[in-house]
Amino acid sequence: MSRSLEGKLAIVTGGSRGIGAAIAENLASKGCSLVLNYTSSSSESLTTDLCSRLSSTYNISAVGIQADVGTSSGAALVVSTATSSQKQIDIIINNAGIALNAPLPDVTLHQFEETYRVNVLGPLLLTQAALLHLPTDRSGRIVNISSVSSSCGFVGQSVYGGTKAALEAMTRTWSRELAERATVNAVNPGPVEGPLYATNTPEFLANIKGFNMHTPLMAPQPGVDSPEVIQEAKSSGGRLAHTHEVAGIVGMLCTPDSAWCTGQVMCANGGMLMLH
Template identity: 70%
Template sequence: MSRPLEGKLGIVTGASRGIGAAIAENLASKGCNLVINYTSSSSTEPSAEFAKKLSSTYNIRAVPIQADIGTPTGGRDLIASAREHFTAANRFQIDILINNAGIARNALLPEVTVEDFESTYRVNVLGPLLVVQAAQPYLPTDRSGRIVNISSVSSSTGFVTQSVYGGTKAAVEAMTRTWARELAENATVNAVNPGPVEGPMYKTNTPEFLEGIHGWVLHTPLMKVREGVDPEDVVKDAKESGGRPAWTKEVAGIVGMLWWEEAGWCTGQVVCANGGMVMLH
Protein backbone atom coordinates (compact mmCIF):
# COMPACT_ATOMS: atom_id res chain seq x y z
CA MET A 1 0.00 0.00 0.00
CA SER A 2 1.32 3.42 -0.98
CA ARG A 3 2.19 5.58 2.04
CA PRO A 4 3.15 8.98 0.61
CA LEU A 5 2.52 10.73 3.93
CA GLU A 6 4.71 8.42 6.01
CA GLY A 7 6.12 10.28 9.01
CA LYS A 8 4.07 13.43 8.44
CA LEU A 9 1.68 14.92 10.99
CA GLY A 10 -1.87 15.97 10.23
CA ILE A 11 -4.33 17.78 12.50
CA VAL A 12 -8.04 17.48 11.79
CA THR A 13 -10.50 19.57 13.80
CA GLY A 14 -13.92 18.10 14.46
CA ALA A 15 -12.57 14.68 13.56
CA SER A 16 -14.66 12.44 15.80
CA ARG A 17 -17.43 11.90 13.23
CA GLY A 18 -18.79 12.78 9.81
CA ILE A 19 -16.58 14.45 7.22
CA GLY A 20 -13.79 15.00 9.75
CA ALA A 21 -13.58 11.30 10.59
CA ALA A 22 -13.56 10.37 6.90
CA ILE A 23 -10.75 12.85 6.23
CA ALA A 24 -8.76 11.50 9.17
CA GLU A 25 -9.09 7.94 7.87
CA ASN A 26 -8.03 9.02 4.39
CA LEU A 27 -4.93 10.62 5.87
CA ALA A 28 -4.18 7.59 8.03
CA SER A 29 -4.45 5.28 5.04
CA LYS A 30 -1.62 7.27 3.42
CA GLY A 31 0.62 6.79 6.48
CA CYS A 32 0.02 10.16 8.17
CA ASN A 33 0.20 10.47 11.96
CA LEU A 34 -2.83 12.29 13.32
CA VAL A 35 -4.31 14.57 15.92
CA ILE A 36 -8.00 13.72 16.24
CA ASN A 37 -9.56 16.90 17.62
CA TYR A 38 -12.98 16.87 19.28
CA THR A 39 -14.94 19.34 21.40
CA SER A 40 -17.47 17.71 23.69
CA SER A 41 -16.70 15.39 26.60
CA SER A 42 -19.38 13.08 25.19
CA SER A 43 -16.99 12.44 22.30
CA THR A 44 -14.06 11.45 24.52
CA GLU A 45 -14.63 7.70 24.40
CA PRO A 46 -15.63 7.51 20.72
CA SER A 47 -12.61 9.64 19.75
CA ALA A 48 -10.27 7.42 21.75
CA GLU A 49 -11.71 4.31 20.09
CA PHE A 50 -11.45 5.92 16.67
CA ALA A 51 -7.82 6.91 17.25
CA LYS A 52 -7.05 3.37 18.43
CA LYS A 53 -8.70 1.91 15.33
CA LEU A 54 -6.74 4.15 12.97
CA SER A 55 -3.47 3.41 14.76
CA SER A 56 -3.89 -0.36 14.58
CA THR A 57 -5.39 -0.52 11.09
CA TYR A 58 -2.92 1.76 9.35
CA ASN A 59 0.16 1.43 11.58
CA ILE A 60 0.28 5.14 12.36
CA ARG A 61 0.08 7.15 15.57
CA ALA A 62 -3.27 8.83 16.19
CA VAL A 63 -3.90 10.88 19.33
CA PRO A 64 -7.31 12.27 20.38
CA ILE A 65 -7.16 15.80 21.78
CA GLN A 66 -10.10 17.67 23.27
CA ALA A 67 -10.12 21.39 22.53
CA ASP A 68 -13.01 23.75 21.87
CA ILE A 69 -11.82 25.85 18.96
CA GLY A 70 -14.81 28.14 19.44
CA THR A 71 -13.11 29.67 22.48
CA PRO A 72 -10.29 32.24 22.57
CA THR A 73 -7.78 29.66 23.85
CA GLY A 74 -9.02 26.58 21.98
CA GLY A 75 -6.68 26.84 19.00
CA ARG A 76 -3.67 27.53 21.18
CA ASP A 77 -4.56 24.64 23.49
CA LEU A 78 -4.93 22.27 20.55
CA ILE A 79 -1.52 23.06 19.09
CA ALA A 80 0.16 23.01 22.51
CA SER A 81 -1.24 19.55 23.22
CA ALA A 82 -0.17 18.35 19.79
CA ARG A 83 3.37 19.54 20.55
CA GLU A 84 3.42 17.55 23.77
CA HIS A 85 2.54 14.36 21.91
CA PHE A 86 4.49 14.74 18.67
CA THR A 87 7.72 16.58 19.47
CA ALA A 88 10.72 14.37 18.71
CA ALA A 89 14.38 15.36 18.96
CA ASN A 90 13.26 18.91 19.77
CA ARG A 91 11.43 19.08 16.44
CA PHE A 92 7.72 19.63 15.91
CA GLN A 93 6.16 20.22 12.51
CA ILE A 94 2.57 20.38 11.31
CA ASP A 95 2.47 19.14 7.73
CA ILE A 96 -1.29 19.05 7.14
CA LEU A 97 -4.03 21.04 8.85
CA ILE A 98 -7.71 20.47 8.13
CA ASN A 99 -10.13 23.06 9.52
CA ASN A 100 -13.28 20.98 9.55
CA ALA A 101 -15.08 21.72 12.83
CA GLY A 102 -18.24 23.72 12.35
CA ILE A 103 -21.83 24.24 13.48
CA ALA A 104 -25.02 25.37 11.76
CA ARG A 105 -27.97 27.18 13.29
CA ASN A 106 -30.56 27.79 10.60
CA ALA A 107 -33.29 30.36 11.07
CA LEU A 108 -35.36 32.75 9.02
CA LEU A 109 -34.16 36.34 9.26
CA PRO A 110 -36.69 37.52 11.92
CA GLU A 111 -35.70 34.60 14.14
CA VAL A 112 -31.92 34.97 14.02
CA THR A 113 -30.51 35.83 17.45
CA VAL A 114 -27.28 37.49 18.49
CA GLU A 115 -26.37 34.29 20.32
CA ASP A 116 -26.84 32.28 17.08
CA PHE A 117 -24.57 34.71 15.26
CA GLU A 118 -21.85 34.83 17.89
CA SER A 119 -21.76 31.08 18.51
CA THR A 120 -21.60 30.18 14.82
CA TYR A 121 -18.98 32.78 13.94
CA ARG A 122 -16.86 31.78 16.95
CA VAL A 123 -16.68 28.14 15.84
CA ASN A 124 -16.75 28.53 12.05
CA VAL A 125 -14.63 31.65 11.56
CA LEU A 126 -12.70 32.66 14.67
CA GLY A 127 -11.86 29.02 15.41
CA PRO A 128 -9.99 28.30 12.15
CA LEU A 129 -8.28 31.70 12.33
CA LEU A 130 -6.91 31.04 15.82
CA VAL A 131 -5.91 27.46 14.94
CA VAL A 132 -3.92 28.62 11.91
CA GLN A 133 -2.43 31.46 13.95
CA ALA A 134 -1.23 29.00 16.60
CA ALA A 135 -0.01 26.52 13.98
CA GLN A 136 1.90 29.00 11.81
CA PRO A 137 5.25 28.82 13.70
CA TYR A 138 5.28 25.03 13.19
CA LEU A 139 4.45 24.86 9.50
CA PRO A 140 7.08 23.72 6.98
CA THR A 141 9.26 26.40 5.42
CA ASP A 142 9.56 24.79 1.97
CA ARG A 143 5.97 25.18 0.71
CA SER A 144 5.27 21.51 1.38
CA GLY A 145 2.55 22.14 3.98
CA ARG A 146 -1.13 21.74 3.22
CA ILE A 147 -4.04 23.60 4.81
CA VAL A 148 -7.59 22.75 3.75
CA ASN A 149 -10.61 24.64 5.08
CA ILE A 150 -14.03 23.01 4.89
CA SER A 151 -16.47 25.54 3.46
CA SER A 152 -19.92 24.83 2.00
CA VAL A 153 -22.05 25.50 -1.05
CA SER A 154 -24.00 27.71 1.36
CA SER A 155 -21.38 30.42 0.88
CA SER A 156 -22.71 31.07 -2.62
CA THR A 157 -26.21 29.58 -2.96
CA GLY A 158 -28.23 31.86 -0.68
CA PHE A 159 -30.20 29.05 0.91
CA VAL A 160 -33.18 30.29 2.91
CA THR A 161 -32.51 30.29 6.72
CA GLN A 162 -28.73 30.44 6.28
CA SER A 163 -27.98 34.14 6.78
CA VAL A 164 -25.51 33.23 9.50
CA TYR A 165 -24.13 29.87 8.39
CA GLY A 166 -23.69 30.95 4.76
CA GLY A 167 -21.94 34.09 5.95
CA THR A 168 -19.46 32.12 8.03
CA LYS A 169 -18.54 29.92 5.09
CA ALA A 170 -18.07 32.93 2.83
CA ALA A 171 -15.71 34.30 5.48
CA VAL A 172 -13.79 31.01 5.50
CA GLU A 173 -13.31 31.27 1.75
CA ALA A 174 -12.11 34.87 2.07
CA MET A 175 -9.59 33.86 4.75
CA THR A 176 -8.44 31.00 2.54
CA ARG A 177 -7.35 33.45 -0.15
CA THR A 178 -5.58 35.71 2.34
CA TRP A 179 -3.74 32.82 3.99
CA ALA A 180 -2.71 31.47 0.58
CA ARG A 181 -0.74 34.69 0.13
CA GLU A 182 0.53 35.14 3.68
CA LEU A 183 1.61 31.51 4.08
CA ALA A 184 2.90 30.92 0.56
CA GLU A 185 6.37 29.86 1.74
CA ASN A 186 4.86 27.44 4.25
CA ALA A 187 1.84 25.75 2.74
CA THR A 188 -0.81 25.78 0.07
CA VAL A 189 -4.18 26.89 1.45
CA ASN A 190 -7.39 25.80 -0.22
CA ALA A 191 -11.06 25.29 0.65
CA VAL A 192 -13.55 22.65 -0.42
CA ASN A 193 -17.29 23.32 -0.54
CA PRO A 194 -19.48 20.27 0.12
CA GLY A 195 -23.21 20.30 -0.49
CA PRO A 196 -25.50 17.87 1.35
CA VAL A 197 -23.43 15.13 3.01
CA GLU A 198 -24.62 12.06 4.90
CA GLY A 199 -24.36 12.35 8.65
CA PRO A 200 -25.83 13.94 11.78
CA MET A 201 -25.70 17.55 10.59
CA TYR A 202 -27.68 16.80 7.43
CA LYS A 203 -30.24 14.81 9.40
CA THR A 204 -31.04 17.83 11.58
CA ASN A 205 -32.30 19.85 8.61
CA THR A 206 -35.98 20.76 8.81
CA PRO A 207 -38.51 19.67 6.16
CA GLU A 208 -38.82 23.35 5.18
CA PHE A 209 -35.08 23.62 4.54
CA LEU A 210 -35.02 20.39 2.53
CA GLU A 211 -37.93 21.64 0.46
CA GLY A 212 -36.02 24.84 -0.22
CA ILE A 213 -32.98 23.04 -1.62
CA HIS A 214 -35.01 20.46 -3.56
CA GLY A 215 -34.52 22.24 -6.87
CA TRP A 216 -30.77 22.45 -6.33
CA VAL A 217 -30.62 18.72 -5.60
CA LEU A 218 -32.58 17.87 -8.74
CA HIS A 219 -30.09 19.79 -10.87
CA THR A 220 -26.95 18.40 -9.24
CA PRO A 221 -25.48 15.91 -11.72
CA LEU A 222 -23.92 13.44 -9.31
CA MET A 223 -26.75 13.42 -6.76
CA LYS A 224 -28.98 11.47 -9.14
CA VAL A 225 -29.47 8.02 -7.62
CA ARG A 226 -28.77 4.81 -9.49
CA GLU A 227 -30.95 1.80 -8.83
CA GLY A 228 -28.87 -1.31 -8.31
CA VAL A 229 -25.86 0.78 -7.32
CA ASP A 230 -27.00 3.00 -4.46
CA PRO A 231 -28.55 1.46 -1.32
CA GLU A 232 -32.29 0.77 -1.56
CA ASP A 233 -33.16 3.16 1.27
CA VAL A 234 -31.27 5.95 -0.48
CA VAL A 235 -33.07 5.27 -3.76
CA LYS A 236 -36.40 5.32 -1.93
CA ASP A 237 -35.60 8.55 -0.07
CA ALA A 238 -34.52 10.23 -3.30
CA LYS A 239 -38.07 10.02 -4.61
CA GLU A 240 -38.88 12.80 -2.15
CA SER A 241 -35.52 14.53 -1.66
CA GLY A 242 -34.61 14.57 -5.36
CA GLY A 243 -31.27 12.81 -4.97
CA ARG A 244 -28.73 11.33 -2.61
CA PRO A 245 -26.28 13.20 -0.36
CA ALA A 246 -22.55 12.72 -0.74
CA TRP A 247 -20.89 9.97 1.22
CA THR A 248 -18.34 11.35 3.67
CA LYS A 249 -15.57 9.36 1.96
CA GLU A 250 -16.35 11.16 -1.31
CA VAL A 251 -15.73 14.56 0.27
CA ALA A 252 -12.62 13.19 2.00
CA GLY A 253 -11.37 12.02 -1.39
CA ILE A 254 -11.59 15.57 -2.80
CA VAL A 255 -9.72 16.92 0.23
CA GLY A 256 -7.19 14.12 -0.24
CA MET A 257 -6.31 15.33 -3.74
CA LEU A 258 -4.99 18.56 -2.26
CA TRP A 259 -2.29 17.12 -0.01
CA TRP A 260 -0.33 15.30 -2.71
CA GLU A 261 3.02 16.78 -3.70
CA GLU A 262 1.67 17.10 -7.23
CA ALA A 263 -1.00 19.53 -5.96
CA GLY A 264 1.62 22.07 -4.92
CA TRP A 265 0.68 24.55 -7.64
CA CYS A 266 -2.91 24.90 -6.40
CA THR A 267 -3.55 27.48 -3.69
CA GLY A 268 -6.17 30.04 -2.72
CA GLN A 269 -8.91 28.03 -4.45
CA VAL A 270 -12.40 26.82 -3.58
CA VAL A 271 -12.52 23.26 -4.92
CA CYS A 272 -15.82 21.59 -5.81
CA ALA A 273 -16.79 18.78 -3.45
CA ASN A 274 -20.54 18.89 -4.08
CA GLY A 275 -21.29 16.73 -7.09
CA GLY A 276 -21.76 19.77 -9.32
CA MET A 277 -24.35 21.59 -7.23
CA VAL A 278 -22.20 24.70 -7.53
CA MET A 279 -19.94 25.23 -10.54
CA LEU A 280 -17.63 28.15 -9.84
CA HIS A 281 -15.66 29.91 -12.54
Protein backbone atom coordinates in the same frame (compact mmCIF):
# COMPACT_ATOMS: atom_id res chain seq x y z
CA MET B 1 -2.24 2.19 -1.45
CA SER B 2 0.60 4.68 -1.78
CA ARG B 3 1.56 6.21 1.57
CA SER B 4 2.31 9.65 0.14
CA LEU B 5 1.99 11.33 3.55
CA GLU B 6 4.30 8.97 5.45
CA GLY B 7 5.87 10.69 8.45
CA LYS B 8 3.64 13.77 8.27
CA LEU B 9 1.37 15.07 11.02
CA ALA B 10 -2.14 16.49 10.60
CA ILE B 11 -4.58 18.25 12.89
CA VAL B 12 -8.24 17.61 12.06
CA THR B 13 -10.85 19.62 13.95
CA GLY B 14 -14.26 18.05 14.39
CA GLY B 15 -12.49 14.77 13.77
CA SER B 16 -14.67 12.40 15.76
CA ARG B 17 -17.49 11.82 13.29
CA GLY B 18 -18.95 12.61 9.88
CA ILE B 19 -16.71 14.31 7.32
CA GLY B 20 -13.98 14.85 9.91
CA ALA B 21 -13.69 11.14 10.72
CA ALA B 22 -13.67 10.26 7.02
CA ILE B 23 -10.89 12.80 6.40
CA ALA B 24 -8.93 11.31 9.29
CA GLU B 25 -9.21 7.84 7.76
CA ASN B 26 -8.17 9.08 4.32
CA LEU B 27 -5.07 10.80 5.71
CA ALA B 28 -4.21 7.81 7.91
CA SER B 29 -4.40 5.50 4.88
CA LYS B 30 -1.73 7.70 3.28
CA GLY B 31 0.57 7.23 6.29
CA CYS B 32 -0.21 10.50 8.09
CA SER B 33 -0.24 10.68 11.89
CA LEU B 34 -3.18 12.51 13.42
CA VAL B 35 -4.35 14.80 16.19
CA LEU B 36 -8.14 14.70 16.22
CA ASN B 37 -9.80 17.61 17.97
CA TYR B 38 -13.31 17.45 19.42
CA THR B 39 -15.29 19.80 21.65
CA SER B 40 -18.07 17.91 23.39
CA SER B 41 -17.53 15.25 26.04
CA SER B 42 -20.07 13.13 24.19
CA SER B 43 -17.48 12.74 21.41
CA GLU B 44 -14.74 11.41 23.70
CA SER B 45 -15.47 7.71 23.28
CA LEU B 46 -16.02 8.10 19.53
CA THR B 47 -12.65 9.80 19.18
CA THR B 48 -10.86 7.26 21.37
CA ASP B 49 -12.28 4.35 19.38
CA LEU B 50 -11.47 6.02 16.06
CA CYS B 51 -7.89 6.76 17.10
CA SER B 52 -7.41 3.17 18.22
CA ARG B 53 -8.79 1.75 14.98
CA LEU B 54 -6.80 4.06 12.72
CA SER B 55 -3.59 3.45 14.65
CA SER B 56 -3.86 -0.32 14.40
CA THR B 57 -5.16 -0.42 10.83
CA TYR B 58 -2.71 1.99 9.25
CA ASN B 59 0.27 1.82 11.64
CA ILE B 60 0.20 5.53 12.42
CA SER B 61 -0.06 7.60 15.61
CA ALA B 62 -3.50 9.03 16.34
CA VAL B 63 -4.49 10.93 19.47
CA GLY B 64 -7.60 12.84 20.44
CA ILE B 65 -7.76 16.14 22.28
CA GLN B 66 -10.83 17.85 23.72
CA ALA B 67 -10.56 21.60 23.26
CA ASP B 68 -12.62 24.52 22.02
CA VAL B 69 -10.55 25.99 19.19
CA GLY B 70 -12.90 28.98 19.17
CA THR B 71 -10.84 30.19 22.12
CA SER B 72 -7.15 31.10 22.20
CA SER B 73 -6.44 28.66 25.01
CA GLY B 74 -8.21 25.81 23.19
CA ALA B 75 -6.31 26.41 19.96
CA ALA B 76 -3.02 26.57 21.89
CA LEU B 77 -3.82 23.27 23.63
CA VAL B 78 -4.41 21.49 20.33
CA VAL B 79 -1.12 22.78 18.91
CA SER B 80 0.83 21.89 22.06
CA THR B 81 -0.62 18.38 21.95
CA ALA B 82 0.35 18.02 18.30
CA THR B 83 3.90 19.26 18.84
CA SER B 84 4.59 17.18 21.94
CA SER B 85 5.79 14.32 19.72
CA GLN B 86 7.13 16.16 16.67
CA LYS B 87 7.70 19.86 16.16
CA GLN B 88 6.35 20.26 12.63
CA ILE B 89 2.65 20.39 11.80
CA ASP B 90 2.34 19.48 8.14
CA ILE B 91 -1.42 19.58 7.61
CA ILE B 92 -4.32 21.48 9.17
CA ILE B 93 -7.90 20.55 8.35
CA ASN B 94 -10.31 23.20 9.65
CA ASN B 95 -13.41 21.04 9.58
CA ALA B 96 -15.33 21.75 12.80
CA GLY B 97 -18.50 23.72 12.22
CA ILE B 98 -22.08 24.28 13.33
CA ALA B 99 -25.25 25.42 11.57
CA LEU B 100 -27.93 27.30 13.51
CA ASN B 101 -30.43 28.03 10.76
CA ALA B 102 -33.21 30.60 11.04
CA PRO B 103 -35.10 32.90 8.69
CA LEU B 104 -33.92 36.50 8.78
CA PRO B 105 -36.55 37.84 11.26
CA ASP B 106 -35.72 35.08 13.73
CA VAL B 107 -31.90 35.25 13.74
CA THR B 108 -30.63 35.86 17.27
CA LEU B 109 -27.45 37.47 18.51
CA HIS B 110 -26.49 34.16 20.12
CA GLN B 111 -26.86 32.28 16.81
CA PHE B 112 -24.71 34.85 15.04
CA GLU B 113 -21.96 35.03 17.65
CA GLU B 114 -21.73 31.28 18.27
CA THR B 115 -21.72 30.30 14.59
CA TYR B 116 -19.05 32.86 13.68
CA ARG B 117 -17.01 31.88 16.76
CA VAL B 118 -16.94 28.21 15.77
CA ASN B 119 -16.90 28.46 11.97
CA VAL B 120 -14.67 31.51 11.45
CA LEU B 121 -12.79 32.43 14.63
CA GLY B 122 -11.92 28.77 15.34
CA PRO B 123 -10.03 28.21 12.06
CA LEU B 124 -8.31 31.58 12.43
CA LEU B 125 -7.13 30.94 16.00
CA LEU B 126 -5.94 27.39 15.27
CA THR B 127 -4.03 28.38 12.15
CA GLN B 128 -2.56 31.35 14.00
CA ALA B 129 -1.42 29.12 16.88
CA ALA B 130 0.20 26.66 14.46
CA LEU B 131 2.08 29.22 12.34
CA LEU B 132 5.52 28.73 13.87
CA HIS B 133 5.25 24.96 13.40
CA LEU B 134 4.36 24.93 9.68
CA PRO B 135 6.96 23.74 7.16
CA THR B 136 9.22 26.33 5.59
CA ASP B 137 9.47 24.67 2.15
CA ARG B 138 5.88 25.11 0.93
CA SER B 139 5.08 21.46 1.69
CA GLY B 140 2.44 22.37 4.30
CA ARG B 141 -1.23 21.93 3.53
CA ILE B 142 -4.21 23.79 5.01
CA VAL B 143 -7.70 22.79 3.91
CA ASN B 144 -10.75 24.70 5.13
CA ILE B 145 -14.11 22.96 4.94
CA SER B 146 -16.57 25.44 3.46
CA SER B 147 -20.00 24.73 1.94
CA VAL B 148 -22.08 25.45 -1.14
CA SER B 149 -24.14 27.53 1.29
CA SER B 150 -21.61 30.34 0.84
CA SER B 151 -22.81 30.80 -2.74
CA CYS B 152 -26.30 29.32 -3.14
CA GLY B 153 -28.30 31.63 -0.87
CA PHE B 154 -30.27 28.92 0.89
CA VAL B 155 -33.29 30.20 2.81
CA GLY B 156 -32.56 30.31 6.54
CA GLN B 157 -28.77 30.42 6.21
CA SER B 158 -27.97 34.13 6.52
CA VAL B 159 -25.53 33.30 9.29
CA TYR B 160 -24.19 29.88 8.30
CA GLY B 161 -23.71 30.89 4.66
CA GLY B 162 -21.97 34.06 5.80
CA THR B 163 -19.50 32.12 7.93
CA LYS B 164 -18.57 29.89 5.02
CA ALA B 165 -18.12 32.88 2.72
CA ALA B 166 -15.82 34.39 5.36
CA LEU B 167 -13.85 31.13 5.52
CA GLU B 168 -13.39 31.18 1.75
CA ALA B 169 -12.18 34.79 1.91
CA MET B 170 -9.64 33.85 4.60
CA THR B 171 -8.53 30.94 2.41
CA ARG B 172 -7.55 33.33 -0.37
CA THR B 173 -5.78 35.71 2.03
CA TRP B 174 -3.86 32.94 3.76
CA SER B 175 -2.78 31.45 0.44
CA ARG B 176 -0.82 34.67 -0.14
CA GLU B 177 0.38 35.27 3.40
CA LEU B 178 1.53 31.66 3.90
CA ALA B 179 2.84 30.99 0.39
CA GLU B 180 6.34 30.12 1.64
CA ARG B 181 4.95 27.68 4.20
CA ALA B 182 1.84 25.96 2.87
CA THR B 183 -0.83 25.83 0.22
CA VAL B 184 -4.24 26.91 1.48
CA ASN B 185 -7.44 25.71 -0.17
CA ALA B 186 -11.08 25.15 0.68
CA VAL B 187 -13.60 22.51 -0.35
CA ASN B 188 -17.33 23.18 -0.53
CA PRO B 189 -19.54 20.14 0.13
CA GLY B 190 -23.25 20.12 -0.59
CA PRO B 191 -25.58 17.72 1.24
CA VAL B 192 -23.52 15.02 2.96
CA GLU B 193 -24.64 12.06 5.02
CA GLY B 194 -24.09 12.52 8.73
CA PRO B 195 -25.20 14.26 11.92
CA LEU B 196 -25.02 17.86 10.66
CA TYR B 197 -27.32 17.27 7.70
CA ALA B 198 -29.71 15.32 9.91
CA THR B 199 -30.40 18.48 11.95
CA ASN B 200 -32.02 20.28 9.01
CA THR B 201 -35.73 21.07 9.25
CA PRO B 202 -38.30 19.71 6.78
CA GLU B 203 -38.77 23.26 5.50
CA PHE B 204 -35.07 23.62 4.72
CA LEU B 205 -34.93 20.23 3.03
CA ALA B 206 -37.92 21.13 0.86
CA ASN B 207 -36.23 24.38 -0.13
CA ILE B 208 -33.06 22.70 -1.42
CA LYS B 209 -34.78 19.80 -3.18
CA GLY B 210 -34.63 21.64 -6.50
CA PHE B 211 -30.88 22.15 -6.13
CA ASN B 212 -30.45 18.42 -5.45
CA MET B 213 -32.50 17.44 -8.50
CA HIS B 214 -30.17 19.42 -10.78
CA THR B 215 -26.89 18.21 -9.26
CA PRO B 216 -25.25 15.82 -11.79
CA LEU B 217 -23.78 13.30 -9.37
CA MET B 218 -26.73 13.24 -6.95
CA ALA B 219 -28.93 11.23 -9.31
CA PRO B 220 -29.35 7.80 -7.66
CA GLN B 221 -28.36 4.72 -9.65
CA PRO B 222 -30.19 1.40 -9.24
CA GLY B 223 -27.66 -1.36 -8.89
CA VAL B 224 -25.04 1.09 -7.62
CA ASP B 225 -26.79 2.84 -4.74
CA SER B 226 -28.61 0.93 -2.02
CA PRO B 227 -32.40 0.59 -2.06
CA GLU B 228 -32.52 2.82 1.03
CA VAL B 229 -30.58 5.58 -0.74
CA ILE B 230 -32.80 5.34 -3.80
CA GLN B 231 -35.94 5.52 -1.68
CA GLU B 232 -34.69 8.52 0.31
CA ALA B 233 -33.72 10.31 -2.89
CA LYS B 234 -37.35 10.31 -4.00
CA SER B 235 -38.21 12.81 -1.29
CA SER B 236 -34.94 14.78 -1.17
CA GLY B 237 -34.38 15.05 -4.91
CA GLY B 238 -31.06 13.20 -4.93
CA ARG B 239 -28.68 11.04 -2.93
CA LEU B 240 -26.45 12.53 -0.27
CA ALA B 241 -22.69 12.48 -0.70
CA HIS B 242 -20.86 9.79 1.22
CA THR B 243 -18.36 11.22 3.66
CA HIS B 244 -15.51 9.33 2.02
CA GLU B 245 -16.25 11.11 -1.28
CA VAL B 246 -15.63 14.50 0.32
CA ALA B 247 -12.65 13.14 2.24
CA GLY B 248 -11.08 11.94 -1.00
CA ILE B 249 -10.99 15.49 -2.37
CA VAL B 250 -9.54 16.82 0.88
CA GLY B 251 -6.93 14.06 0.91
CA MET B 252 -5.94 14.87 -2.67
CA LEU B 253 -5.28 18.49 -1.67
CA CYS B 254 -2.96 17.28 1.10
CA THR B 255 -0.63 15.28 -1.15
CA PRO B 256 2.55 16.51 -2.86
CA ASP B 257 0.68 16.26 -6.18
CA SER B 258 -1.39 19.33 -5.22
CA ALA B 259 1.64 21.61 -4.84
CA TRP B 260 0.59 23.95 -7.67
CA CYS B 261 -2.91 24.57 -6.29
CA THR B 262 -3.58 27.25 -3.69
CA GLY B 263 -6.18 29.88 -2.87
CA GLN B 264 -8.93 27.79 -4.47
CA VAL B 265 -12.41 26.63 -3.49
CA MET B 266 -12.59 23.08 -4.84
CA CYS B 267 -15.82 21.35 -5.81
CA ALA B 268 -16.80 18.65 -3.32
CA ASN B 269 -20.52 18.79 -4.05
CA GLY B 270 -21.19 16.56 -7.04
CA GLY B 271 -21.63 19.54 -9.34
CA MET B 272 -24.31 21.35 -7.34
CA LEU B 273 -22.21 24.49 -7.65
CA MET B 274 -20.23 25.25 -10.80
CA LEU B 275 -18.05 28.34 -10.75
CA HIS B 276 -15.27 29.74 -12.92
